Amino acid sequence: MNIDLTLFGIAYIIGLIIPGVFFKRFYYSGHFRKQFRSGLFADRLLTSIFWGVVVQSLTFYIFGSTFGLDKDAPLLSAVSNKLEMVSVDFTEITWNALLNIQGYFMMSISVAILLGVFCHYVVRWSRLDVSFSILQFSNQWHYRFKGEFSEAKKLKDKKGLKCYSVWLDLYLKEPSAECNIIKGILVDYDLDKNGDLLYIVVDGAKKYDQASQKTTEIKGNRFLVKMSEIKDINFRYVYRPVNRKNQKKFLIRATAIILLTLLLTGLIYPWVLEIPIRHKIFAVVCNFIIWLGLTSMIISPLAYDPKQKLTRNQYLLMFSITLFFAILLFLTIKIGLLAV
Known part of the structure; x- marks a missing residue:
């Protein structure tokens, strides 16, 4: 009984907390990486468990569809047995079952990493963290240094304008006879574990003496x-001022998010279908080629340089290739469903 409960606790930690930790580690990246270790332990534990549940739900669906497992049987079994782990004999786990468990664990970690990176870039590219305070990261210095304020918080004469650089005047605690202010353009900075500034790096630094x-x-x-x-x-x-090129950046950013979502969907969707493994692999390849074709045709009109835009013949060629692989994808899935 005690051994079974101990093994169940280990499986619980591996199954929920670790994938949640990996998700948060890659979600809080860049200048927001210190938030990964900040906060109360209980809050970090609960959020790790929450994201662990999300990751495990996706992983279980993908893994079950890939290897043809009954998705409802394990859940129904757990509910009907009321998690009575005494009935499970862990000493009878076969080598193949152990390999499947390891494969499932590695897949859950991969899903957690991809989901963390995806969510981070969606929030940052779309500036959702700037528009909605609930999505803001705890590193408020980043928003101050980058001038990333919502339109409501900007000064009246700065609305509709974009911040391109930040000049800093650093007033020293112990000024010398020749210098009491350091001036320069912000380049980089770093924080301690509590979110306080450790140092600031500036470019074009100059010493300034107020007296002289x-x-x-x-x-x-x-x-x-x-x-x-x-x-x-x-x-x-x-x-x-936000010129035409800068207005395009928002459209490009939104388009990039949509295309990234389509890519992620195209790479995952074949694995949830009840088709042979070779059809799933070929469907993933077709989806990737279709995504490349759509990306080229959609991004081309948004290019700044006219030389980078596709010509009419190139459009027709790209459309033909995309359509060809779309037909192949449809036939692959249809044949795969009939083969099961």
């Missing part, structure tokens, strides 16, 4: 200033 109003250029490519040496920070955002 003298500016001295600091030689070097990058200049690092520790936060422990900084008393105050003055932000100067460089805004520019």
Whole structure:
């Protein structure tokens, strides 16, 4: 009984918490990576379990469809037995069953990583975290340094404008006789585990003395200033009007999200169909080629350089190739369903 409960606890941790941890690790990436380890342990545990359930639901459906498993049997069995683990003899697990368990575990980790990366880029590319506070990351310094404010929070004379760069005036705690301010363009920064600034890296750094109003250029490519040496920070955002090219960026960003969703769907969908494994692999290849064709035809009109746009003949060729593989995909799935 105790051994069974211990094994059940281990399986519970592996099955739910670990995939949830992998999802969060890849969702909180870049300048938001410190949020992965921040917060109360109970909150992190609950969110890991939640995303673990989501990942396991997707993995179980994909794994079950790929290997022709009965998706309802394990769930019904667990409910009917009321999780009575005493009836399970873990010593009778065969080598093939162990390999299947390992394969399922690796697939769940892969799904967690892909889902974490996908969700991160959807939120960042679409700027959903800027528009909706509930989706904002805890790293508020990123939004300040990048000038990423919602239209409602922007100054009246800055609405409709885009921030292209940020100039910083770093007031030193212990100024010298020749310098009390460091000026420069923000390049990089880093945070500690509590989300506080550790240092700031600026480009084109200059020393400025308020008394003499003298500016001295600091030689070097990058200049690092520790936060422990900084008393105050003055932000100067460089805004520019949103021209046609910048208006296209939103459309390109939205198109990229849609295409990324189509790619992810096309790569996953064949595995949930009840068709032979060779048909699933061929369907994935067809979906990928179709996605490339659609991407070329959709992105071409949005290209800035006219030379990068497809000609009429290239459009016809790309459309023909896409249509050909779409027909192949349809026939592959139809034949595969009849073969089962």
